[in-house]
Amino acid sequence: xxxxxxxxxxxxxxxxxxxxxxxxxxxxxxxxxxxxxxxxxxxxxxxxxxxxxxxxxxxxxxxxxxxxxxxxxxxxxxxxxxxxxxxxxxxxxxxxxxxxxxxxxxxxxxxx
Amino acid sequence: xxxxxxxxxxxxxxxxxxxxxxxxxxxxxxxxxxxxxxxxxxxxxxxxxxxxxxxxxxxxxxxxxxxxxxxxxxxxxxxxxxxxxxxxxxxxxxxxxxxxxxxxxxxxxxxxxx
Numbered sequence: 001x002x003x004x005x006x007x008x009x010x011x012x013x014x015x016x017x018x019x020x021x022x023x024x025x026x027x028x029x030x031x032x033x034x035x036x037x038x039x040x041x042x043x044x045x046x047x048x049x050x051x052x053x054x055x056x057x058x059x060x061x062x063x064x065x066x067x068x069x070x071x072x073x074x075x076x077x078x079x080x081x082x083x084x085x086x087x088x089x090x091x092x093x094x095x096x097x098x099x100x101x102x103x104x105x106x107x108x109x110x111x112x
Numbered sequence: 113x114x115x116x117x118x119x120x121x122x123x124x125x126x127x128x129x130x131x132x133x134x135x136x137x138x139x140x141x142x143x144x145x146x147x148x149x150x151x152x153x154x155x156x157x158x159x160x161x162x163x164x165x166x167x168x169x170x171x172x173x174x175x176x177x178x179x180x181x182x183x184x185x186x187x188x189x190x191x192x193x194x195x196x197x198x199x200x201x202x203x204x205x206x207x208x209x210x211x212x213x214x215x216x217x218x219x220x221x222x223x224x225x226x
Contacts, residue, residue: 034214043202043217090154099170100215102155
């Protein structure tokens, strides 16, 4: 069965700290990977996506993610977080069908 | 950007009542989706639609009904609401031209079933 796992449920960091959120997926065949962000009171927005090519993907607001096929991982990173990065982050994956499978989400709290 | 709108924003209902959540998009996207968001589960797909009059079940379809008579509308109906259906519901769409292209989400409907 297709699945996406996010093992960090809540991460608390101080401003300027580095961030890495874990995401592992279980999919047969070709997989497309996404990170979505949900700021407080807002709807989900796409941060970045990986379809093929360079496994290091850069997204908006200084975020990046690295696709490591051998580890079935697509971890999200940011070198220096800001208070405005406080949000919930969702990893998602899809295969040949158009259904996205989401992880359970990671709540990031950045302390000023 | 109000391309996809959901209504109502908040809804309180009682067990056993029928509730319909509305979703409207102005982009003429062919694909539309309904997700529910629950703590510890992330977003789970309820139903999706590839085009008008074409719908299919997602991961958690039980207790829900959808229709897609027009491309722009994709209402979700809870025929007899249960407490376990208390959740935040998100509608989403994409144009389907590029496989697995990003989804555009609505602002969500927070539903409480008492």
